[in-house]
Amino acid sequence: MASKTFIVMSDSHGDREIVKDIKERYLGKVTAIFHNGDSELPSSDTVWDDIYVVAGNCDYDSGYPNSLLIPFPGVTVAQTHGHLYHINFTWDNLIRFAQEGEADICLYGHLHRPAAWQEQGVLFLNPGSVSQPRGEINERLYAKLDIDDDKVSVSYYTREHQLYPALSKEFIR
Ligand SMILES: [Mn+2]
Secondary structure (H helix, E strand, C coil): CCCEEEEEECCCCCCHHHHHHHHHHHCCCCCEEEECCCCCCCCCCHHHCCCEECCCCCCCCCCCCCEEEEEECCEEEEEECCHHHCCCCCCHHHHHHHHHCCCCEEECCCCCCEEEEEECCEEEEEECCCCCCCCCCCCCEEEEEEECCCEEEEEEEECCCCECHHHCEEEEC
């Protein structure tokens, strides 16, 4: 399969400018752009044209799907915010969601903390919050995934589109 690049953001909480900024920077240059929920924008907003977006616990607009399962050639992506799978308490439900969809990559958010980890052959990715970080990494971030046949490279970027090198990580598929 040809290599793919995904841009992933989450938890922008009303900050439309950063969603628009990231979209304008990457649209047409990457395979796909994702927002994992809690945008607090109307689902009809044109900023969502060409972005895969799901509902967060702060999105009261019923136009958003709770989850998406997107089969790209050679890689299937499962996307959800995470609150419906109670990820504050357990990973079991999120892992089951990914497995049932036969996903290779599972994108989530909700915790406002960047994380990339592999479990039972699935790569789980939280891009952190692009507007309201929590935890020890006090940086507003989004993520980039570079996907090849045999590996996935995860990197994080600041809102100024600077690489945040401490979080770069590579996973064998
Ligand atoms: Mn949130």
